[in-house]
Amino acid sequence: MLRQFELLEKIKSYDPEVEEKALNKAYVYAMRAHGSQLRESGAPYFSHPVEVAGILADMRFDSSTIITALLHDIVEDTNIKLKEITKNFGNEISKLVDGVTKLSKLEGRSDNFNQAENFRKLLLATSDDLRVLMVKLADRLHNMRTINYIKDRNKRKRIAKETMEIYAPIAERMGMQEIRSELDEICFEVIEPSVRETIVKRLNLLRSQDENILKKTILQLSELLNKNNIDSKVYGREKKPFSIWKKMKIKSVNLSQLSDILAFKIIVDDIEVCYSVLGILHNVYSYVPGRFKDYISTPKPNGYQSIHTTLIGPMNRRIEIQIKTKKMNEQADFGVAAHWIYKDKLKVKDGKQYKWIRQILDILDQSREPEEFLEYTKLQMYNDQVFVFSPKGDLIALPIGAMPLDFAFSLHTDIGSNCIGVKINNSIKPLSTKLKNGDQVEILCGNKISILPSWLNLSSTGKAKACIKRFIHNKEDDEFVKLGKKMLLNAFKIESISFNEKTLISILEDFKVSSVKNLYLKIGQGHVLTSEIVIALFPEKKLIKQSKKIILLNQVKKRREIKKSSILLKGLIPGMTIHYANCCHPIPGDDVVAYISSGKGLMVHIENCDSLKSTKKKYDFVNVSWDKNLNNSSNFISSLNVVLSNKIGSLGNLTSILSDNKSNIRNLKITERTNDFFKLNIDIDVSGLEHLNKIIVSLRTSTLIQNVTRL
Ligand code: MN
Numbered sequence: 001m002l003r004q005f006e007l008l009e010k011i012k013s014y015d016p017e018v019e020e021k022a023l024n025k026a027y028v029y030a031m032r033a034h035g036s037q038l039r040e041s042g043a044p045y046f047s048h049p050v051e052v053a054g055i056l057a058d059m060r061f062d063s064s065t066i067i068t069a070l071l072h073d074i075v076e077d078t079n080i081k082l083k084e085i086t087k088n089f090g091n092e093i094s095k096l097v098d099g100v101t102k103l104s105k106l107e108g109r110s111d112n113f114n115q116a117e118n119f120r121k122l123l124l125a126t127s128d129d130l131r132v133l134m135v136k137l138a139d140r141l142h143n144m145r146t147i148n149y150i151k152d153r154n155k156r157k158r159i160a161k162e163t164m165e166i167y168a169p170i171a172e173r174m175g176m177q178e179i180r181s182e183l184d185e186i187c188f189e190v191i192e193p194s195v196r197e198t199i200v201k202r203l204n205l206l207r208s209q210d211e212n213i214l215k216k217t218i219l220q221l222s223e224l225l226n227k228n229n230i231d232s233k234v235y236g237r238e239k240k241p242f243s244i245w246k247k248m249k250i251k252s253v254n255l256s257q258l259s260d261i262l263a264f265k266i267i268v269d270d271i272e273v274c275y276s277v278l279g280i281l282h283n284v285y286s287y288v289p290g291r292f293k294d295y296i297s298t299p300k301p302n303g304y305q306s307i308h309t310t311l312i313g314p315m316n317r318r319i320e321i322q323i324k325t326k327k328m329n330e331q332a333d334f335g336v337a338a339h340w341i342y343k344d345k346l347k348v349k350d351g352k353q354y355k356w357i358r359q360i361l362d363i364l365d366q367s368r369e370p371e372e373f374l375e376y377t378k379l380q381m382y383n384d385q386v387f388v389f390s391p392k393g394d395l396i397a398l399p400i401g402a403m404p405l406d407f408a409f410s411l412h413t414d415i416g417s418n419c420i421g422v423k424i425n426n427s428i429k430p431l432s433t434k435l436k437n438g439d440q441v442e443i444l445c446g447n448k449i450s451i452l453p454s455w456l457n458l459s460s461t462g463k464a465k466a467c468i469k470r471f472i473h474n475k476e477d478d479e480f481v482k483l484g485k486k487m488l489l490n491a492f493k494i495e496s497i498s499f500n501e502k503t504l505i506s507i508l509e510d511f512k513v514s515s516v517k518n519l520y521l522k523i524g525q526g527h528v529l530t531s532e533i534v535i536a537l538f539p540e541k542k543l544i545k546q547s548k549k550i551i552l553l554n555q556v557k558k559r560r561e562i563k564k565s566s567i568l569l570k571g572l573i574p575g576m577t578i579h580y581a582n583c584c585h586p587i588p589g590d591d592v593v594a595y596i597s598s599g600k601g602l603m604v605h606i607e608n609c610d611s612l613k614s615t616k617k618k619y620d621f622v623n624v625s626w627d628k629n630l631n632n633s634s635n636f637i638s639s640l641n642v643v644l645s646n647k648i649g650s651l652g653n654l655t656s657i658l659s660d661n662k663s664n665i666r667n668l669k670i671t672e673r674t675n676d677f678f679k680l681n682i683d684i685d686v687s688g689l690e691h692l693n694k695i696i697v698s699l700r701t702s703t704l705i706q707n708v709t710r711l
Contacts, residue, residue, distance in 0.1 A: 001047040002054045004028075010057040011066060019063040022089065026067040029088065033074045041149035048142060049073055055138040065131045068096040072135055075101045099132035100139070106438055108162070109389060116165040118395040122387035123170065125437055133170070140167045141179055144186045160190035175303050178333040181240065188242035199241040206261055207238070213317060214238065214262060220314040221264065228280050230273060235265045239320075260310065260318035267329050271296060274323045278307055281321065285311040288318065296324075304332055389440040401460050402435050408443040409464035416467055418445040431458045481517055483596075484524030487622055491530035497538065507536045526596030578602045580636065584609040585711070587636040589689020594624045626688075635685040637666055638692050639711035642680045642699065646673070650704040657702060658684060661695045677706055 002010075004027050011018045030049050037045035053069040067089065074080050075097060082101075086094035103126055106119075127133045144163055150156050164187040171180040189196050207213075218236045225232050239261050266277055274296060281287075291310035299305045306324040313319040324332070386400050388407060398406055404424070409416035421444040422429055435441065451471045459465050492499040504516050511528055513519045522528040578594075584606040586592045591607040604624065605612055644650045658665060667683040686692045692710070699708045 001043070002050050007050065007053060007057060007066075010054065011063070014060045015062070019067075022067055023063060023070075026070040026089065026093075030070045030074060033071075033078045033080050035078075037077070039146070039149065040151070041146055045073075045077070048146075051142045051145075052135065052138045055141055056134065059134075059138075061131070061134065064092055064096060065134060067093055068100065068131065069135050069138060071097050072100045072139060073104075076104050096129060096132055096135070099127050099129055100135050102126050102438075103132065103136045104139075108158070109393060109438075116169070118387055118397050119166050120170055121385070121397065122395060122437060123166070125385065125387060133174075137167060137171055137174075137176070137179060141183060144183055147186065147190060156190050160187040163187050164191070175331060176333070177304070181243065184242045185240050188245065192245075195245065196241045199244055203238065203241070203244075203261060210315070213315065217262065217264065217314050217317070217319060221266070224280065224284060225266070225277065228276075230277060230280070231269065232273075232277065233267045235267070237263055239263050260320060262317065263320045264322070265329070266321060266323045267326055268323070270325055274307055274325065277323050278309065281309065281311060285313055287311050291320075296328075306332065386435050387437055388435050389438070391440065391442045398435065399461060403458055403460060404429070404431050404433060404435065404441060404443065405455055405459040405468075406461040406464045407435060407441050409459070409467050410461065411443070413467055415443050415445060416464060417449045417451055417471065418447065419443050420446040420450055431455075477521055480524030481520045482524070483622070484520035484522065487523055487596075488520070488530050488533060490622075491534055495534055495538075497534070503537060504533075507533070510536055524596065578604060581605040581609065581611070583611045585637050585639050585683075587638050587686055587688050587692060588626045589692075592624055592626070594622045596622065635664075636688065637683050638686045639681065639683050640696070640699075641671075641707075641709045641711055642682060642705060643677050643707040644680060645704050645706060646675060646677050647704060653702055653704045654680075654699070657698050658695065661691075661698055663691070663695055681711070 004024065007027070008018070008020065008023060011023070027050070031046045034045040034049070039045055039048060049070045049072055052072065053066045056066050056069050071085060071089070071093065075082050075085065082094060082098055085097050103123060106122065106126065123133070123136075127136065140163060143159070147156055147159060150159070163183055168180050168183040168187070171183060214236045218234050221234045222232070225234070244261065268274055268277060288310040291308070293308040295304055295306050295308065305328045306322045308320070308322055310318060310320050313321075384400050385397050386402055387395055387397050389395055390411065396407060396410055398410060404422035405416060405419060408419045408422075419431075422431060422433070423442040423444065424433060424435070424439050426440070426442075449471070451468055453468075453472050455468045456465060456472075459468060489499055501516060504519060508514065508516070508519060511519055511522065511533075513522060519528070519533075523530060523533070579602065580586050581603060586604050586606045592604050593607050593612070594602045594604045596602060602622065602624070642654065644654060655665065664685040665682055666685060669681045670678055671681050672679040684695070686695065696708050696710070699705050
């Protein structure tokens with residue numbers, strides 16, 4: 001385990017301004033916090049955060065990142081709360097530690113790696129600071145280095161798969177080749193031990209054929225470049241089993257054909273020299289066609305730059321060669337972190353220091369729109385999306401602001417349609433809950449369709465809204481069909497004609513509809529009057545009735561006779577709109593009639609409303625009555641004319657009587673005022689006629705109120 005002074009020396013070597021005091025404090029704090037906890041290896045737990053800090057120090061990160069590394073498992077694994085961290089180390093560190101803790105909670109949540117891309121996005125969305133992600137990567141790297149201490153083989157495999165699918169690609173995208181390849185090699189050993197074993201054997205065989213080939217090749221290449229006055233450094237290595245295996249799969253070569261296992265790097269000072277080196281090599285050795293790639297003129301999406309070529313090199317062995325500058329090399333190994341190496345340059349206050357962060361963001365998500373100004377190291381990735389888990393561990397991406405119904409309809413229309421509730425993170429929540437990153441969402445389903453019009457306000461995705469709308473529309477049509485049929489039956493009854501549905505078929509064409517059902521629909525929606533149907537079927541009726549208005553008034557008069565077939569108000573589905581006329585303000589208990597206002601729904605008036613008598617419009621009246629089961633708490637507006645004595649306190653008296661009777665004032669207007677009295681018009685909330693009558697009686701008992709009448 002790295003000791004305190006060793007860690008400090010490491011950091012000092014690249015950052016003389018290291019926050020020594022805070023670092024020492026964090027070291028001791030973490031050691032005490034983890035106390036006697038042990039790792040699976042039997043080592044003290046504290047060795048883990050220290051090693052993670054060491055990895056980040058090797059990558060030359062700033063003090064805050066390294067302090068975060070030391071503290072990263074405290075909130076998750078000890079009794080110490082985040083508040084304590086804030087108190088001891090301040091807001092910046094506390095935010096970083098909290099970020100790492102949140103990422104840790106997402107580990108092991110999903111076995112379904114088909115959605116690895118979504119999972120990576122979730123990690124990026126959750127870590128709003130680049131350094132949080134770096135600590136997590138270093139944490140994962142150390143856990144992978146020590147994975148063999150985990151005894152359960154399946155658990156090892158699961159962790160390795162997760163690493164390979166999720167974390168290694170993140171390292172790759174951040175341009176951290178070194179970490180990516182180390183993670184890959186360890187995972188390969190855990191997941192495919194026998195494949196790896198075969199490759200290792202082949203490597204051993206090839207090596208035994210010429211033990212010094214690596215050294216000899218480096219020497220020959222260096223001499224060649226020296227002779228041409230090129231200042232360079234040549235490095236050589238044997239390729240690693242996983243990268244060989246990957247190449248075998250891509251190029252579909254088998255193991256016996258495998259010969260180019262050596263890779264060399266030639267590091268020079270600047271870009272022109274890279275091309276000179278290439279010229280010299282291609283001049284002396286023959287190169288393998290199709291293997292040359294110039295990533296200097298065309299960098300990889302993650303910013304990687306280098307020239308690649310394969311030669312039949314010294315001793316006629318196939319070798320791979322990368323030619324790059326020192327800076328390109330550092331960039332390739334450390335990726336994002338390489339920028340910290342030039343930390344002082346970050347302090348330039350002209351905004352240019354953010355350029356590299358923007359570049360990284362572009363690399364991480366190429367679909368992203370160019371952002372305006374980015375705060376220092378702030379990621380804020382995917383802040384237009386939210387990622388949630390299904391009970392099976394699938395990860396679903398939804399637009400930000402999505403609610404449980406959006407999730408339900410995204411899984412399947414049936415799951416949405418039958419939804420009766422939702423559990424979020426195992427507790428029942430309202431359907432209006434906005435989903436958050438990492439939530440586990442479980443939709444509770446009934447066995448029949450339960451869509452309500454109000455669901456339109458409980459969903460935000462197009463898919464959910466479209467499903468809900470389509471359903472309401474169909475249901476509304478059904479309701480209009482039923483209404484139309486009822487209206488037609490009533491009309492026949494009034495005319496004392498016996499009703500036969502089959503006769504309607506003969507007049508379908510006249511009304512431009514294809515079926516009897518559609519005819520009912522048109523009547524129900526108010527596009528066709530029942531009297532028009534009667535006349536179409538029985539032209540002689542036209543002679544008897546002089547005007548439509550008489551028919552209509554007759555209908556109203558006869559309504560008691562046919563009350564049985566009247567339609568219950570509120571008994572209609574909620575999606576169908578019912579309007580209560582503003583002229584007479586009908587309330588439950590009033591005798592009412594209604595007509596279909598074309599395409600809009602039902603307009604309800606009090607039976608003897610004056611506006612009905614004077615209307616010149618032709619309507620189809622519908623007999624309606626109040627649903628006895630009407631919820632008592634529903635509010636209807638009623639309008640009263642009140643005459644008050646012009647005395648102090650009379651208005652107060654009025655309002656207190658109303659509030660004693662549990663009624664709200666909606667609107668109040670003084671219409672006339674004299675020395676003795678004033679007249680008011682007030683709109684109040686009532687639950688029905690009974691309620692209104694009680695209020696009127698109470699008002700009349702007051703000595704300050706001279707008169708009350710319903711408008
Ligand atoms: Mn850890």
